[in-house]
Amino acid sequence: MPDLSAFPITKRWPPKHSDRLQLYSLPTPNGVKVSIMLEEIGLPYEAHLVDFGKNDQQTPEFLSLNPNGKIPAILDPDGPGGRPLGLFESGAILDYLAGKTGKFIPPHSARRIETIQWVHFQIGGVGPMFGQVGFFNKFAGKEYADKRPLQRYVSESKRLLGVIDRRLDGRQWIMGDGYTIADISMLGWVRNLIGFYEARELVEFDNLKHVPVWLDRCLARPAVQRGLVIPSRPQP
Structure with missing residues (x-):
């Protein structure tokens, strides 16, 4: 199983399945870009609620992954070279997931x-x-x-x-x-x-x-x- 313990965000949102992609989000227009993409491509993932009512997005654990304090963010245990990758910004995440799977983006x-x-x-x-x-x-x-x-x-x-x-x-x-x-x-x-x-x-x-x-x-x-x-x- 991949070791994600080097990522402080996993202390606040512990993964149940560390071999699955971890999504930290809320169903806002930016957040659902990534949850929809993950549902479309079929990669196994865990979704963790970032509760704005509790100011989760400004906690040290979340800021360790996204210093801008915005959702969504992901942690992919199987990133480039098989090493874990943390990523924020919804557009960058869409581009990454499309490239990773070859889905929903033209090949040419x-x-x-x-x-x-x-x-x-x-x-x-x-x-x-x-x-x-x-x-x-x-x-x-x-x-x-x-x-x-x-x-x-x-x-x-x-x-x-x-x-x-x-x-x-x-x-x-x-x-x-x-x-x-x-x-x-x-x-x-x-x-x-x-x-x-x-x-x-x-x-x-x-x-x-x-x-x-x-x-x-x-x-x-x-x-x-x-x-x-x-x-x-x-x-x-």
Whole structure:
């Protein structure tokens, strides 16, 4: 069995099966990227809840793996060269798991790079902008008297949705006929924007031609349905 004792995070979240990939996460739009990917590729793994209510993400054990104090993070006992590897940042984890298994990323160099390009599009634009809409529309920001920040982020989110909609014209998935990490990276954010963030009407989601159909197609996948609730949220 691999020895993971050199990783302090295992003291707070002891693995039951140290030969399995360890996931430290919460089912947020960033967190579910990795749980969905793990469900899709079928690698054995253990999911550990990082409870924001207990500030788990700022504990010394978690920070030892991700000094940025954000979920998700993984610990792969069978990393490069057969040595354990700790990794954080959802996009980097998707890229790593796709490369490790050869799944959900095209094998050819140009198409592979194009896929990673769309993952970076999500990381640099979709996630930050949609998250700001959530803050200003649903959370503390909704109390701000000045509505210009909300309007700014709504406008930018509409623009980004338009980019995705045009990309999906004539395509089932972001990269064409094949479902990839580009789709996995985006689906949780689009789902949250119109659901949890209550911004469906604000961003005129139902006026889009292709994104709603694509989202339904994503959410119909059994692995997506499982990954969206892994790890289970703490009970109130």
